[in-house]
Amino acid sequence: MSEGLKLQDKPVVSFLGPKASYTHQATLGAFNEQDFTLNPVITIEDVFASVQKGTAYRGVVPFENSSNGSVVFTLDLFADLQQKYPDIIVCGESYIAVQHCLLGHHSDRDTQPPLSLSGTSSGPGVIESPMSSGAVTPTTKEPVPQKPTARPVGDLSRIKKLYSHPQAWGQCKVFLNTYLKSVEKQDVSSTSRAAQLVAEDDSGESAAVSSIIAARILGLDLLAKGIEDRGDNTTRFFVLKKAPSSSTSASATVEPTSSTAAASKGKADEQAGTGDWKTLVSFTVDHANPGSLAQSLAVFAKYGLNLTSINTRPSGVENWNYIFFVELKGKKEEDTEDGPVNQALKDLDSVCRAWRWLGSWENRLVR
Ligand SMILES: O=C(O)C(=O)C[C@]1(C(=O)O)C=C[C@@H](O)C=C1
Numbered sequence: 001m002s003e004g005l006k007l008q009d010k011p012v013v014s015f016l017g018p019k020a021s022y023t024h025q026a027t028l029g030a031f032n033e034q035d036f037t038l039n040p041v042i043t044i045e046d047v048f049a050s051v052q053k054g055t056a057y058r059g060v061v062p063f064e065n066s067s068n069g070s071v072v073f074t075l076d077l078f079a080d081l082q083q084k085y086p087d088i089i090v091c092g093e094s095y096i097a098v099q100h101c102l103l104g105h106h107s108d109r110d111t112q113p114p115l116s117l118s119g120t121s122s123g124p125g126v127i128e129s130p131m132s133s134g135a136v137t138p139t140t141k142e143p144v145p146q147k148p149t150a151r152p153v154g155d156l157s158r159i160k161k162l163y164s165h166p167q168a169w170g171q172c173k174v175f176l177n178t179y180l181k182s183v184e185k186q187d188v189s190s191t192s193r194a195a196q197l198v199a200e201d202d203s204g205e206s207a208a209v210s211s212i213i214a215a216r217i218l219g220l221d222l223l224a225k226g227i228e229d230r231g232d233n234t235t236r237f238f239v240l241k242k243a244p245s246s247s248t249s250a251s252a253t254v255e256p257t258s259s260t261a262a263a264s265k266g267k268a269d270e271q272a273g274t275g276d277w278k279t280l281v282s283f284t285v286d287h288a289n290p291g292s293l294a295q296s297l298a299v300f301a302k303y304g305l306n307l308t309s310i311n312t313r314p315s316g317v318e319n320w321n322y323i324f325f326v327e328l329k330g331k332k333e334e335d336t337e338d339g340p341v342n343q344a345l346k347d348l349d350s351v352c353r354a355w356r357w358l359g360s361w362e363n364r365l366v367r
Contacts, residue, residue, distance in 0.1 A: 010037045011057035014050040017041055020214040021192040026094045026237040027060040043189050044073045048085045051240045058091075059240040065098070066234040068170035070311050074238070078282060078358055079323045081316035090280055090359030092239035099233070100172050102224040103195050103215045104207035107158055115153050115222035148175040149231070152224040156207075159183055163194035164209035167235075172209055175227035180207075195220060239361070276363045277331035278308065279341050283348060283355035287321050295351040297326070302347065303340035305330050331360040 013031045016023040017040020027038055039056065041047055050056035062071045077085060156179055166187045169176065176185075188194045194208035199218040207223060208214070215222055285292035300307055306329040315321040333339035337346065341360070348355045 010035060012037045012039050012050070012055065013058045013060065014039045014041050014047050014056040015060040016044055016047060016062065016190050018190070018192045018196060020195065020211060020217045021190040022096055022098055022211060022235055023060055023062055023190070023237060024192065025211070025213065026062075026096045026235075029096070030060065030092065030094050030239060031058070042193075044071070045077060047240065048077045048088055051242050052085045052088055054242060057241075060094075060237055061240060062167065062235055063093075063238045064236045064309075065167055065171060066232065066236075067228070067230050068167055071167055072313065075311055075313050075325060078280070078325065079313050079316070087242045087244075088240050089243045089357070090238045090361050091241045092361045093278070093364050094237045094239070095364060096235050096237065097233070098171065098228065098235050099212070099226055100168055100191075100209050100228045101212050101215060101222050102152065102156075102175075102207050102227055103210050103218075103220040104159065104198055104223045105202075105204040106153075106221040106223070107155060107204055115225050146174065148178045148227065149229075150175060150224050150226045152179055154223065156180060156223065158205055159207045160205040161186060162207055162209065163188050163197050165189065165191045165194065168194075168209045171229060171233055172227045174229045175224065176209075179224075236365075243359075276329060277360050278327055278363050279330050279332055279360040280325065280327050280358040281345070281348075281355060282323055282325045282358055283352040284315055284317075284321070284323050285352050287318075292351065293324070296324070296348060299344050299347045299351060300326065300328055303344045305340055305344055325358075329363075332357055 013027060013036045015021070015027040015038065018024075019040055021040075024038070024040065031038065036057075039050070041050060044061050047056070047059035047061050051059040061074050061077075063074050064070050078088075080086065080088075159180060160183065162176075162180060162183050162185045164185070164187070168191055169185060188197065191208065191210040192214045195210040195214035195218050198206045198208040199220055208220070209227070212222065212225065214220070283296055285296055297307070307326050308329060309325075309327040311325040312322040313325075315323045328341070330341040331339070332341040332345065336342065345355065345357060
């Protein structure tokens with residue numbers, strides 16, 4: 001087999017791109033580039049579509065941020081009101097510490113020394129969050145200080161437009177409200193796309209909330225570093241795969257599509273985790289029936305399943321009706337009706353309108 005063919009044979013992992021997005025960083029942590037072709041796509045929906053179509057073996061999407069909450073785009077795709085993604089399930093998770101930066105072009109008038117792009121080590125003139133900035137150190141009493149923990153280098157008055165992923169605004173509220181309050185903010189598909197747009201704009205009037213890696217790749221200046229409200233800002237990503245049949249069925253294991261894949265599964269699938277499992281389930285209830293939500297949740301309590309999160313999104317059927325997402329500690333067992341998760345799902349049938357198992361995966365959260 002030629003080297004070219006072998007390369008083409010590598011299983012594809014699609015992720016929210018372009019390169020240097022936080023999702024790219026999560027993908028690199030879970031899948032190595034020797035064994036997998038990492039394929040950046042434009043939207044989170046493109047990731048779902050590629051896995052559903054089978055053009056990607058796995059997909060990586062953001063799911064939740066520790067300070068700004070759920071990624072609603074991802075939840076809506078799991079809600080799948082148009083039934084475009086019936087076979088998508090979660091098979092892994094990954095947590096990434098997210099340190100946002102303000103990226104742009106230094107102005108000639110800037111007198112302060114530039115921030116270092118080295119990422120970890122401070123150079124002369126580097127303002128590391130939260131020191132030396134007139135900044136405030138977060139404490140357990142005040143985890144989100146009222147004053148920003150980072151200070152910009154130089155003058156930001158020329159910035160007329162900011163680009164970022166909508167999730168990022170809510171993670172940097174204190175800095176943005178202090179230094180760029182009335183600047184127009186434009187949502188784009190990812191933080192690395194935001195950095196690309198700023199790199200293409202020579203006027204110096206735009207800036208992006210993005211990563212230090214995007215600054216390095218695109219040759220942008222760091223106008224401020226560590227602008228997130230909380231030092232422990234973390235985003236959780238899901239690894240998606242395609243289940244062989246309806247995801248409500250008892251078994252949902254997909255095998256790698258190529259020999260290379262068989263030899264090397266993704267780290268997110270394989271890594272030793274904390275030894276426990278999580279499961280995601282969505283369901284709808286009869287809103288006219290008092291107690292239907294309580295009865296549905298009681299099913300999980302009946303089997304001793306600890307719920308770790310609850311989310312809702314509009315059901316799309318009727319106004320003020322919702323689809324509920326619960327995440328719980330436990331695993332849906334394959335090829336059996338036994339096990340607390342399997343039994344709870346069976347019981348759920350009689351108390352809710354419809355439900356869908358959205359995957360079980362090994363917990364990677366280390367406390
Ligand atoms: O825009 C990116 O770089 C992403 O990977 C998306 C995303 C998200 O949707 O949460 C990921 C991490 C950060 O929380 C901000 C944005």
